[in-house]
Amino acid sequence: xxxxxxxxxxxxxxxxxxxxxxxxxxxxxxxxxxxxxxxxxxxxxxxxxxxxxxxxxxxxxxxxxxxxxxxxxxxxxxxxxxxxxxxxxxxxxxxxxxxxxxxxxxxxxxxxxxxxxxxxxxxxxxxxxxxxxxxxxxxxxxxxxxxxxxxxxxxxxxxxxxxxxxxxxx
Amino acid sequence: xxxxxxxxxxxxxxxxxxxxxxxxxxxxxxxxxxxxxxxxxxxxxxxxxxxxxxxxxxxxxxxxxxxxxxxxxxxxxxxxxxxxxxxxxxxxxxxxxxxxxxxxxxxxxxxxxxxxxxxxxxxxxxxxxxxxxxxxxxxxxxxxxxxxxxxxxxxxxxxxxxxxxxxxxxxxxxxxxxxxxxxxxxxxxxxxxxxxxxxxxxxxxxxxxxxxxxxxxxxxxxxxxxxxxxxxxxxxxxxxxxxxxxxxxxxxxxxxxxxxxxxxxxxxxxxxxxxxxxxxxxxxxxxxxxxxxxxxxxxxxxxxxxxxxxxxxxxxxxxxxxxxxxxxxxxxxxxxxxxxxxxxxxxxxxxxxxxxxxxxxxxxxxxxxxxxxxxxxxxxxxxxxxxxxxxxxxxxxxxxxxxxxxxxxxxxxxxxxxxxxxxxxxxxxxxxxxxxxxxxxxxxx
Numbered sequence: 001x002x003x004x005x006x007x008x009x010x011x012x013x014x015x016x017x018x019x020x021x022x023x024x025x026x027x028x029x030x031x032x033x034x035x036x037x038x039x040x041x042x043x044x045x046x047x048x049x050x051x052x053x054x055x056x057x058x059x060x061x062x063x064x065x066x067x068x069x070x071x072x073x074x075x076x077x078x079x080x081x082x083x084x085x086x087x088x089x090x091x092x093x094x095x096x097x098x099x100x101x102x103x104x105x106x107x108x109x110x111x112x113x114x115x116x117x118x119x120x121x122x123x124x125x126x127x128x129x130x131x132x133x134x135x136x137x138x139x140x141x142x143x144x145x146x147x148x149x150x151x152x153x154x155x156x157x158x159x160x161x162x163x164x165x166x167x168x169x170x
Numbered sequence: 171x172x173x174x175x176x177x178x179x180x181x182x183x184x185x186x187x188x189x190x191x192x193x194x195x196x197x198x199x200x201x202x203x204x205x206x207x208x209x210x211x212x213x214x215x216x217x218x219x220x221x222x223x224x225x226x227x228x229x230x231x232x233x234x235x236x237x238x239x240x241x242x243x244x245x246x247x248x249x250x251x252x253x254x255x256x257x258x259x260x261x262x263x264x265x266x267x268x269x270x271x272x273x274x275x276x277x278x279x280x281x282x283x284x285x286x287x288x289x290x291x292x293x294x295x296x297x298x299x300x301x302x303x304x305x306x307x308x309x310x311x312x313x314x315x316x317x318x319x320x321x322x323x324x325x326x327x328x329x330x331x332x333x334x335x336x337x338x339x340x341x342x343x344x345x346x347x348x349x350x351x352x353x354x355x356x357x358x359x360x361x362x363x364x365x366x367x368x369x370x371x372x373x374x375x376x377x378x379x380x381x382x383x384x385x386x387x388x389x390x391x392x393x394x395x396x397x398x399x400x401x402x403x404x405x406x407x408x409x410x411x412x413x414x415x416x417x418x419x420x421x422x423x424x425x426x427x428x429x430x431x432x433x434x435x436x437x438x439x440x441x442x443x444x445x446x447x448x449x450x451x452x453x454x455x456x457x458x459x460x461x462x463x464x465x466x467x468x469x470x471x472x473x474x475x476x477x478x479x480x481x482x483x484x485x486x487x488x489x490x491x492x493x494x495x496x497x498x499x500x501x502x503x504x505x506x507x508x509x510x511x512x513x514x515x516x517x518x519x520x521x522x523x524x525x526x527x528x529x530x531x532x533x534x535x536x537x538x539x540x541x542x543x544x545x546x547x548x549x550x551x552x553x554x555x556x557x558x559x560x561x562x563x564x565x566x567x568x569x570x571x572x573x574x575x576x577x578x579x580x581x582x583x584x585x586x587x588x589x590x591x592x593x594x595x596x597x598x599x600x601x602x603x604x605x606x607x608x609x610x611x612x613x614x615x
Contacts, residue, residue, distance in 0.1 A: 098234070098235060098238065099219060099220075099221055099235045099238035099239045099242065100238050100242065101242060131234065131235075131238040131241075132234060132237055132238055132241065132268075156219075156242035156243075157242075158219045158220040158221065158239070159204075159220045159221050159222045159223075159229075159235060160204060160220050161220070
């Protein structure tokens with residue numbers, strides 16, 4: 001079973017369905033799944049650009065290269081929620097729930113998801129953490145303004161590592 | 171040789187592997203859970219990566235997190251230690267798929283020897299004596315009944331996928347067999363997702379003796395002699411020693427040769443321990459083989475002067491064993507006591523709390539493998555073993571004497587530990603006279 005409750009079989013079936021029906025995007029909210037860390041979704045986007053292959057445990061291929069999968073490769077992002085309960089006046093920390101590589105932007109040419117001063121709401125994607133060739137979107141899960149960015153683009157992050165500090169408030 | 175290794179374990183074995191890495195000039199990356207955040211050995215590692223919260227399922231058993239850590243740390247290999255993922259075939263396969271060397275046996279050997287029924291078949295084919303019992307898994311109760319009557323009660327019903335005494339029942343007559351059969355099946359299904367069970371004749375008051383074997387990728391295999399682990403409580407080892415005090419040289423040779431046969435036939439590589447029971451006539455019977463390093467490995471290291479963890483790393487890195495069996499000698503007697511944070515006066519309940527005074531023993535012939543320190547709090551989530559004290563002297567009597575001295579010096583306060591029980595066992599007349607069996611501890615303590 002993949003991280004955060006997303007079923008590998010389900011993901012594989014979805015990718016098949018997308019290919020067969022030439023779908024570009026599938027956005028599913030998992031209902032009735034035992035949810036440990038918050039709301040869970042599966043978002044699959046099919047892009048023409050080269051991207052990492054969909055590989056959730058077990059994985060084929062070498063560890064060193066992020067093997068481009070070619071056109072039509074699906075990019076799977078499983079929402080890994082962040083922790084931090086907003087308390088009035090206190091800084092809220094968005095922490096990593098997985099081990100991987102932090103990316104501040106969706107692709108090298110794009111602007112970062114957030115910067116200091118950016119407003120965030122719970123569903124806002126603040127960064128991506130890549131783990132075993134899977135790009136995991138991290139959501140703010142809080143409302144406020146980014147006060148500090150704690151990690152650099154491409155940096156390795158561990159479980160519990162603080163990614164952002166958020167000043168709570170609307 | 172590897173440039174960097176990730177240690178997918180914790181506690182004393184993580185520290186042990188870090189030490190071997192550093193002496194070999196290999197970088198050591200260690201993973202840790204939030205509960206082990208303050209473990210001192212993290213500082214000795216070249217890199218430490220937090221992989222999850224305290225619960226083992228979310229950290230030390232969390233394969234994706236561990237593999238991710240291996241990738242971001244850019245390691246060549248993973249040492250799984252013992253317990254946790256050390257005999258997890260899925261984990262070994264994933265390491266392989268990810269291009270990371272798994273410091274352990276090949277997957278096929280793990281599968282073969284991890285299945286107790288297949289391991290018994292292999293032993294029989296290798297003409298190694300096995301405990302009388304089933305050749306295949308038991309299909310149903312009536313088959314079990316027939317076989318039990320054939321081999322004679324008392325018998326044991328065991329799980330094919332089990333180890334460490336889990337999913338095991340002793341049956342004394344056919345009245346108890348029915349419930350034992352279904353209970354073991356249910357436990358096996360729940361714990362290992364494999365309901366297959368088999369039957370063995372119970373050997374009455376046995377000694378428990380195991381042989382340390384090491385094999386390289388070129389097919390060379392040597393043994394590092396045996397360890398006697400008869401002092402157990404509820405299938406958990408407490409005191410281990412080498413050599414086995416009741417075996418003569420001929421018996422030792424036969425036993426060790428049998429162990430080598432099994433490891434070679436299974437095409438096992440790296441460290442393996444082959445376990446036997448010794449009956450009252452000193453006849454040995456194969457019971458199972460473990461394809462990992464064991465907690466009692468220091469006992470072997472003391473009597474042979476060999477560093478088993480370094481051997482594991484070297485073999486995984488492709489080195490061959492240049493030693494001949496003749497060159498591996500054993501000398502003196504070594505004993506290890508496992509110190510657990512358990513209260514013997516309270517039915518060995520897990521002790522909790524913070525250790526406010528910690529003074530480990532030392533002096534000639536004493537080795538302490540531990541990672542705890544003054545100010546450390548016993549975690550609830552992991553094994554209760556907090557330290558291992560190992561002694562090595564010229565004779566068994568001297569070793570017992572030194573161990574008693576060392577344990578009396580060992581201060582761990584205020585947490586109750588099993589030090590007093592170890593002292594009592596070591597002072598017991600029957601232990602000194604080698605008149606013990608695997609039921610000794612439970613009968614007397």
